[in-house]
Amino acid sequence: MIKKALKNINLLHTFECAARHQSYSRAAIELCISQAAISQQMKQLENNLAIQLFTRKDKSMRLTQQGKLLLTGTQQAFQTIQKSIDEIANKAIAGSLTISSTQAFTTLWLMPKLGKFSAQYPNINIRV
Numbered sequence: 001m002i003k004k005a006l007k008n009i010n011l012l013h014t015f016e017c018a019a020r021h022q023s024y025s026r027a028a029i030e031l032c033i034s035q036a037a038i039s040q041q042m043k044q045l046e047n048n049l050a051i052q053l054f055t056r057k058d059k060s061m062r063l064t065q066q067g068k069l070l071l072t073g074t075q076q077a078f079q080t081i082q083k084s085i086d087e088i089a090n091k092a093i094a095g096s097l098t099i100s101s102t103q104a105f106t107t108l109w110l111m112p113k114l115g116k117f118s119a120q121y122p123n124i125n126i127r128v
Contacts, residue, residue: 006049010041011041011042011044012074012080014027014070015045015070015074016033016075017030018042018054019063019070019071019074020071022061024039024042024061051066052066052067053066053067054067080092082085095124095125096125097124098125101128106128114128
């Protein structure tokens with residue numbers, strides 16, 4: 001079995017988006033690039049992997065079995081990456097926050113929002 005190296009991980013992001021939408025046009029809108037760029041990237045990915053990911057007929061497209069397998073894998077991988085980023089972001093914020101303001105601003109605007117902030121960032125000590 002020959003191993004293929006994927007040199008551009010962005011191709012997987014583009015593939016995931018196109019496969020999820022089953023449309024190059026909708027993927028192009030989400031990714032803010034042209035439909036032609038999506039098409040070109042998918043051809044590049046298919047050539048790199050030496051497999052067909054989509055079947056196209058008229059204006060519709062469907063994932064092949066290999067495409068379905070790759071979609072599942074890319075979605076799981078991106079979810080794992082996002083989970084790691086979320087954990088890093090939450091752990092990176094710690095310390096204390098001191099707020100000085102007028103009584104009216106603190107009472108009317110700030111206090112109603114501090115509960116949600118404290119729940120989202122429990123490692124930050126707040127002093128008003």
